[in-house]
Amino acid sequence: DTAVSQTPKYLVTQMGNDKSIKCEQNLGHDTMYWYKQDSKKFLKIMFSYNNKELIINETVPNRFSPKSPDKAHLNLHINSLELGDSAVYFCASSQGGSWEQYFGPGTRLTVT
């Protein structure tokens, strides 16, 4: 009965590879987000999707491509991974006008 789930929880890969992180929410929310938490624990929004439409794109390199097949899913694909992409990536969701966001458990990405 997990509200916001992410897979995988851990991801270790080499520079130059392409990888994807998946996010699913069963809360019936219509808005989903991706946040990046760096090694100093600083959290910054990357993307926001509302009803499968990209709403927020915070000057993220175009190597990062979010995809929302439906309202319950928001995946993050990263091409040509770089060392600086190592971080914890959090997915979150909210319902329309609600200001309350629910976060997933995070995916720790390590690029070697």
Place this chain on the structure above:
Amino acid sequence: AQSVTQLGSHVSVSEGALVLLRCNYSSSVPPYLFWYVQYPNQGLQLLLKYTSAATLVKGINGFEAEFKKSETSFHLTKPSAHMSDAAEYFCAVSGPSRGGNKLTFGTGTQLKVEL
């Protein structure tokens, strides 16, 4: 643009002592303010939120925060710390953004509770 500043990246208190975590905000529009808690290797959990209703907001686990517009502050308090409160705490601000509710986070405060 909106921002929050958390004073003190590390706070240490004794068990049973008052917890005070500081957050000041900057916003050109009436802000919505939040406190989130992150336990080790876990996601973020909402502790409480201020959305322009009562200025004193009560949250989970005995935490509360008071919105003070004159001081642009939203400090988090708990009367008596418990060992289980040890975690990273994030203050965040949100405001109108087309479609999505963008949260802007502070840099976090690590709370340590000692016996």
